[in-house]
Amino acid sequence: MTVQSAYQEEKDRLAASIQDIESQLRAIGPRYTGDDFTEQMLDLQREERRQRLEIAHREPYFGRIDFEELPNGNQMPLYIGKAGVAKQGSNELLVIDWRAPAASLFYSFTGGEAPGTFDSPDGEVSGYIHLKRNFMIRQGELVRLVDSYVRGQEEEAVTDEFLLYRLGENKDNKLRDIVSTIQGEQDRIIRADRAKALFIQGVAGSGKTTVALHRLAFLLYQYADRMRAERMIIFAPNRMFLDYISGVLPELGVGDIQQTTFSDWAVELLEHSVRLSDPSETMAYWFEERRTAEEIEAASGRWKGTMAFKAMVDERIAAFEQSIVPTVPFSPLDRLELSPEQMREWYDTDYGEETVMKKRDRLANRIRRWFESELKMRGVADKKIRAKALTKFNAFVKKIPSFTAVQLYASLFQGKQAAAAVPKAIAAETSARLKQGIAAAEDLAPLVYIHLQLYGLDKPAFDHIVIDEAQDYSPFQLEALGLCQRTPSMTVLGDLQQGIHAYTGIQRWSELMDLFTEEQAAFHELNRSYRSTMEIIEFANLILGEMSGGVKPAVPVFRSGDPVETVRTEESDWLASIDRTVREWKTKGAYETISVIGRTALECEQIHGYLVGRGIEASLVQSRQPSYGGGLTVVPVYLSKGLEFDAVLIADAGESAYGPLDAKLLYVGCTRALHMLKLYYRGERTSLLGEDA
Structure with missing residues (x-):
């Protein structure tokens, strides 16, 4: 034919x-x-x-x-x-x-x-x-x-002709489905067994986020009798990214899946008993002020995310639970006494796997039923005597300890016993913050964990959990989320080479995988990058040098494009150079989405103001921004992760902007580009790019 x-x-x-x-x-x-x-x-x-x-x-x-x-x-x-x-x-x-x-x-x-x-x-x-x-x-x-x-x-x-044709298309402001171009290794992940914690190490542009979304659609189709959309949840890194991926599932005919950030979900679970400290302050501290490796390693965020800290939390919960059963008898009337031994037996044998506070409340109700039964058996009908007995009961129960998650967590950082176990600086800082009703991002995992241990989950358990950018999660976060499932069913994805939140994240996937048994977990690696041209991927790989965490470098598909440019510019001509490049790209008309990626929020405000002042329509991405509008965007590098653009201009790749500790940041910025990448630098070019040609 x-x-x-x-x-x-x-x-x-x-x-x-x-x-x-x-x-x-x-x-x-x-x-x-x-x-x-x-x-x-x-x-x-x-x-x-x-x-x-x-x-x-x-x-x-x-x-x-x-x-x-x-x-x-x-x-x-x-x-x-x-x-x-x-x-x-x-x-x-x-x-x-x-x-x-x-x-x-x-x-x-x-x-x-x-x-x-x-x-x-x-x-x-x-x-x-x-x-x-x-x-x-x-x-x-x-x-x-x-x-x-x-x-x-x-x-x-x-x-690969059809795949290359689709990859060569320009992008808009929304992530799209890939059902027509799913590759074999992606399809194996999508169709993997539901009853596992599936870990996916995917290089920039490997389609890992899209694969995870398609996996949800597959699970709902394959296990229609056992899984429901409203019992699934997606954790994304920020609200802007949620908006960016919002079109994929509806296009696949899937709705009702909760999509949120861990912070927003945690604050809601805690019934807004705390408010989250401004994340932009945290990012400014770590990304806009240069921090040493020693400061990063000593960060409270890393420490509070460890299993060692979880063990401290478990000890505190156990001590609280041990203190619940009274050690003195309850005597509502003369010659009527309930022994501590009987109350301990009720607590230990009658309430099974109930959560701590539910067991406490059940014990209190059991004590009340006991004395009401005793009064009835003894024929005590006098209202004054019964009222007196009830008053004694209320006073007795009031002495049984009761905590909210915030109160129990705060007790870890107070008193002489806490001072010996917790670094003094962290104890003082955390205690002062909690007194104001404020929690830092690293406090949320232990707070959620404590709340679930005390009160449990008041909604049905999650059938499946998706965690995107999981290299920025701590082991404690996964432990907390694990309490929201009967059996592990997770898709956990990320890229260790994009682990820019070194003050909270992991260095190796084993830190998270070791939380599960060998039968409960599986690992997949996606090395092929479908986003960028060969020239861009090879350039970005050089920035990282040796790969960390045991992962492999990105392998581009055979899609060639323009060479990557690195251009020195004088300080006096820097903004004008950015302006000229942006105008050239817009005039060329070959790119639907263009991004100028700056090192800091302050630098981006300066660039954005300059461009707008010269009549160029551009949007500025800021922390906690709810959406990304496409077109020409100016964005700090640490907020660009997860997004992609037809053309990217790195505003300044000088040594003063990107030092030896910033390789992953620069890698993230460069791998946002699909078709065109250009880097300006002021002064000395960063050593991450090798010797200046």
Whole structure:
């Protein structure tokens, strides 16, 4: 079949598919607005079907596989799309959902004459692939068709042509789904077993965040009877990043998954009993003021995130629990006494795995039931005597210790006993802050942990947890989150080479993985970078030199572009140079998103003010910003992580801006670029870039 005839055949098939989908949409009818419960449930089912059909209508499918199942030899074309659709009035599938077992062939098969296999509910299915075809469909029109494999074709297949075409597209202000270009190693992660803590080390641009979001969509499809969207949660590094990724799950037909930051979630769980100290102050301290390696290592954030500190917290909780059962008898009336031994027996044997404060409250209620029963058995009806007994009960119970999470945590840093265990500077600083009702970011994990141990989770346990930028998490944070699940089911992703929060984060994945048994955890590494050109990736790898944490350097896909430029500029001409480059890129019209990345917030304010003052429309990214608007953006390097831009200008890569401890920061800045990267520097060029050419 010629290319032209294949193209026409697919155009006709597409038109027929869209017509079928439109007919099904019309048949659904209007929403039900009455009060009948059965009709309401049926309406919800119709609405879910409508949403799937609307997704399919925008882009019915993106791939096709011609599969000959063995041993019967039946060959059939399978069209793969974001939503499965059956033909109207038939059980025959018009489109196979990308999450279905058979669709895995589209992602796992990379060529060759050997049979392909996939796991179905009835067991393993194998067969020959005769054709693998990619489509790009926009507004109901077939824009592009690429055959990445044709069985028996002598010429080498253009395996990566479609991928390279998609990677070469410009980006806007939102992360997009990758269902049409999921690679084999990504697909294995997406379809991995749910009952594990899955750790993903992914280099910049490897698609790890998108893979995690697609994994959620897959889990909801594969385990529809056991997992629910409202019992899943995504922890992102900041609110702006949440806005950036907000379009992916709805486009995959998934809603109701909670998306938040650990800080916001923790403050809400603690019922706003504390307010979080301004994170911009923390970032200014560590990123805008130059800190030594010794200061970073001694930071309270790292210490409070360790398992050693958790052990101290556990000791304090255990001591509190031990003090709950009274050591003196309770005597509401003369010659009526409840012994401490009886109260201890009730506490130890009757309340099972209840949380500490629930056990305390149950003990208090048990004591009350005891004395009320005794009064009844003794025939005590006198109201004054009963009132006196109740007063004694209230006074007795009031002496049973009771703590909120904040109160118990604060007690760690107060008194002579605490002073011996906690560094004095940390104790004084933390105690003073908590008295004002303020918690630092590093206080949240122990506060959440204590709250959950005392009171438990007042909502259903999480079916699945996604943690993005997990290299910035502490072991204590994962321990706290672990209390929110019955069994581990997590997707934990990040990049040790982007671990810029060295004052709180980890150095090796084993620090987090060791919290789980060998059966509970699995590790995957994504080394291929799909974001940037070869020139940008190779340049960025040189900045890091030797990789830390045992991870491998990024391997770019074969997508070549412009060489990376490093240009010296005089102090007097620095802002004007930035202005000229930005104008040149905007005039060129080749880039939808451009970013000027500065070293500090103050530097970015200066650059932004200069550009705006000369009539250039630009946005300034600041701490706690809720959204990213695209276009031309000026952003401090430590807030750029997770974002990507068509073109990036590093405002100053001088030695005074990036010293030996700042390699990961500069690496993050450079790997934001998809197609173009340029670096200015004032004075001496940073030694991280090697010798000046």
